[in-house]
Amino acid sequence: MTDNRPILFFDSGMGGLSVLAPTAALLPHAPLVYVADSAGFPYGTRSEGEIAARVPALLGRLAERYDPRLIVIACNTASTIALQHVRAALDVPIVGTVPAIKPAAEISRSRVIGVLGTEATVRQPYVDDLAARFAGDCIVLRHGSAELVEIAEASLEGVAPVPERMRAVLAGLFDQPGGERIDVIVNACTHFPLVEAELAAAAPHPVRFVDGGPGIARRVAYLTEGQQWPAAPVPGKAVFTARSARTDALVPALARYGLAGIESL
Template sequence: MDQPIGVIDSGVGGLTVAKEIMRQLPKEKIIYVGDTKRCPYGPRKEEEVLQYTWEMAHYLLKHHHIKMLVIACNTATAIALDEIKATLDIPVIGVIQPGARTAIKVTNNQHIGVIGTINTIKSEAYKEALLSLKAGLTVQSLACPLLVPFVESGTFLDQTAEAVVKDSLEPMKETGIDTLILGCTHYPILKEPIQRFMGSDVSIISSGDETAREASTILSYKGLLNTSKETPVHTFYTTGQQQNFQNIARDWFGYLPGKVETVSLEHIYQQ
């Protein structure tokens, strides 16, 4: 099945998930859409997030005939996953359940922290996912609205990351957590300064690894894995500034793993 996997995000954050899918499923072709023009989704109205997520999904279905959709954005997962999953006839996975499962495996003191966008934290999607998997956990949640715009700007490449991370995570520092879920796919790009600030005794969890594993399991079960011997050619679409997206992608992957193009999504899908 040589159809591609579609990966969507509010911007560059989903590259952290795409990278892990490419590592675990090297034969699979990725078509990525990052809505950098309208990023961040975190503070937006829920109906806007739902509309934008549908626009990305509809574009991939119509123009690239994807066989699976990965919603690699925590805000979009929290708000849109259930509706899109119930509507489409292809597998659709998000990043919240995989992240929650990983955190439960790792924690020793059953005290888990979650950082995310305003909408993700407000939805309590992680708290609900964690407690549905294991009762009795203590869950601390913190919205960090400064981090996504910081990553999207590309300035995370300099040392100001330390200051922004400190300002954002200060309330989480003395809570007693031993595990911290990066509840936004942009945050792993800042994993090193986050780890330094929180200390080596706190395990930092990003959902890319577990999400890729789930994608692999589902594709295998449904007989949808790509068996072609050809090397896949990936394509990355951004709705915003192409050069900035390219720079961040190159820094995150260590190389540019495919072509980067600009796409317009506004009004491509109307509910």
């Protein structure tokens, strides 16, 4: 017997591709559905109330349409605000995305860590809790950037990030008191690994970047261990909550991630 139910990845935009890719590498026969809430993009500048109401409602509709075996909220902002609301509302296993502060603390030698995310993520008490639990002996500096989300989205359309803009984003961390000692940066937005190479090149000194993608992939593999999959890989599909010229321009990039079908919610 085979089970054709997909794994569903949800994000405000394209950042969740940085979580889908390592999951697809571990589970090559898994049917994948990638959902971008293009009608609500970007989440990083929205209020907590808006996100807490919007995400569970959308995922309820998506669960009804696609009958996923598991949902990955591949968005730090949505996870830190709405994860518990979604778990309470849906009878489907839910995997969230949280800033990778624990692994960052494990590898930092200077004990100064940067957390680079959206404005909505970096101000969350959840991040305070992660820092206290896993990086209590570290200085944890934070910076929120909506601009970097837009840069990452544009990079998928073939627009190369401008080094000066990348340096300006990173200055939000490195120019803080103690920032010159940062040796690890947490990409606390799933968009940011899409431009990690450009961020590393723009940093004033060598730093390591960490994100939650590989860990989430391992978690999904663990939760689905022993389940049946189609006998051969099947093309994935991408779903937009609103189609536009901009979303259509992303079709070639989505195909590179194995997402051949395009649908609208």
